[in-house]
Amino acid sequence: MANQLEPAMWSGMLAIIKRDIVIAFRQRGDMVNPLFFFIMVIALFPLGMGPEPGTLQKIAPGVIWIAALLSTLLSVDSLFRQDFDDGALELTLMSPQPLFVLAFGKVLAHWLVTALPLICVAPVLGVMMFMDVNTIKVTLYSLLLGTPVLSMISAIGAALTVGLHKGGVLVAVIALPLYIPVLIFGTSAVEAAAMGHPFAGQLAYLAAFLILAFTFAPFAIATGLRISVNG
Amino acid sequence: MTAPLLQVEQLECERDDRVLIKNLSFELYNGEILQVEGANGSGKTTLLRVLCGLSDEFQGELTWCGRPRRRVEADFRRQTLYCGHLTGIKMALSPRENLRWILQVKGVSAADAPAQPSLDQALHDVGLGGFEDVPVYTLSAGQKRRVALARLLVEPARLWVLDEPFTAIDRHGVAELEGLIQGHAAKGGSVLITSHHALELNGLRSLQLGLGRGAWQIN
Amino acid sequence: MFQALKRLYHKLGSPKYFYEMTGKMLPWLIAATVLLLVPGLIYGLAFAPPERYQGDSYRIIYIHVPAASIAMGGYIMMAVAGVVVLVWRMKMAEMVARCLAPIGASFTFICLVTGSIWGKPTWGTWWVWDARLTSMLVLLFLYIGVMALNSAINNAQSAARATAVLSIVGAVNLPIIKYSVNWWNTLHQPASIKMTSSAIDPEMLFTLLSCIGGFYCLFAVLLINSTRCEVLQREQRSNWVKKTVGAV
DSSP states (O other), rough: OOOHHHHHHHHHHHHHHHHHHHHHSSSSSHHHHHHHHHHHHHHHHHHHHHHHHHHHHHEEEHHHHHEEEEHHHHHHHHHEEEEEEEETHHHHTTTOOOOHHHHHHHHHHHHHHHHHHHHHHHHHHHHHTTTTTHHHHHHHHHHHHHHHHHHHHHHHHHHHHHHSOOHHHHHOOOOOOHHHHHHHHHHHHHHHHHHHOHHHHHHHHHHHHHHHHHHHHHHHHHHHHHHHOOO | OOOOOHHHHHHEEETTTEEEEEEEEEEOOTEEEEEEEEEETHHHHOOOOOOOOSSSEEEEEEEETTEEGGGSSHHHHHHHEEESSSSSTTTSSSSHHHHHHHHHHTTOTTOOOSEEEEEEHHHHHHHHOOOTTTTTGOOHHHHHHOOOOOOOSSSSOEEEEEEETTTTTTTTHHHHHHHEEEEEEEHEEEEEEOOSOOOOTTTTEEEEEETTTTTEEEO | OOHHHHHHHHHHHHHHHHHHHHHHHHHHHHHHHHHHHHHHHIIIIIIIIOBTTTBBGGHHHHHEEEEEEEHHHHHHHHHHHHHHHHOOOOHHHHHHHHHHHHHHHHHHHHHHHHHHOOOOOOOSOOOOOOOOHHHHHHHHHHHHHHHHHHOOSSSSHHHHHHHHHHHHHHHHHHHHHHHHHHHHHHOOOOOOOOSOOOOHOOOOOOOOHHHHHHHHHHHHHHHHHHHHHHHHHTTTTTTHHHHHHOOO
């Protein structure tokens, strides 16, 4: 019995990742809308603040990070809502596999499908905001390290509110204060790179947040899911 | 007298400040079929969810194979098949893909279930032959239900907990499902079922809920 | 010894015992609040000697510092209550946690407003993004998140457990947030508040301690009062509540 549990635990997580990616590709809206949102929000800033390269270069790190943050927030509604509505969440809860592993898999799949496209598109938007190549590279690193943390935090909010049909603003109110450390160090890394200063420390902090989030968030997510399905 | 599979002692459930079930005690043995009856809102679904562990808003003791259920959750879940109102079938996937993810999430490998038919065979047996690869959202309501019922054929489980499984099933399907339930009980499995249908099964016990202020009756 | 602890645990968890015990405690607490707060505030706001560099504007610390302390402490208390709710399923802890949120949020708000009032004569603007005030602002957002989640869930027990998870996550994040905001502040270097001069005058210290003690007693009074109302509401179907309220 115990020997059969080990491979099965990972197979459960992999099954969920595979399933969610397949569903995302078949229902492309959930995948593509956050990406369009990301692009459009960034495009709003030159329109709202004037297209001078000086201004845009200065605000670019913050703008790209905040746009990524808001896109993550927008997309999190699709994380558990559909599973809750069609009963797949209950089936997942009825699994003998540890729920925090399965929840981790779900968030990972969600990140692959919603945040990874953002990261791929970010260089183009960086060029539009007059960032140089080195800065764009550091932006990519910081987004790569930071967006999984944002996904984990939003997943906690989503897990706590999935049973309520109140819309995403509640998740935003819950999650936004918790995003702040990631935002601070993410933008700081990019700004430091833009000015030619060292940025490795900031990236190290982001990596530390990543490890913390991966270690603890799945438990909070699992607890939140059980509470939501309970009521 | 062998040990009961599932034992319920002094179960009390409340919902929205209303007492649904008071002091419920019963035992479910291997090979037994128990039908939970009652009007709408009498607490049938709540009871099933409590027994499955999806809801913990209850007082009382639940015992699985002689041990408190909360200590053997993984073992309980491994041997239980729950099919609720919401079937858990993903609309964007095909019936075969659905069965596959459900089995994999449960951790069922081929080694666990050598006697189970293959996924395609099971889908054929529930009348979905030829529909194994189409997305479920293209199927009718009854066919969607049958995908969920195919689980009964492929998922190894001792206890079946079925909440209104006959919804949207035609008369032919009802007879088939009753046959499945009877066969499962004959092989030593147990079934906990709620249904508005009058079931024609041998050895059927009935638990009546909703008799007023948490009262219940079993025979 | 162990038996006594067990009995105490069960007693503390009983809403009825809590109600009766706090009913006796409350008059003493209110007296303590008045005794500590009124002289402290009056002396601090009106009679204490003016500070060397800031003149009279520093007086707001007699309200600002206690409020800040209670704001932070309140959130930690809420998180601890959350742990009790999740691990021991104690109903009393659910009610205390629920009542803590608005009170803690109010003190955070007071802290922000008094900080802003202090800032006007000191820096010339009503607001400055220094580390302390920004951390308090984020704390206010955390409180608002908890209150929003609490009011969004109808079932009292589910709401208590969900907000418990959220307060624990928030409490774990609090040091991270504080550190990040401090760090962010050093990067961008706006004006910062100097709390007090390096050597604090004993007169000011005593007044400050009196105010801190008084505000904590006030916090306790508000919390206990609020929790008593919550107890009456949640236990409204039980006999002892009906008798107390005189409904029977």
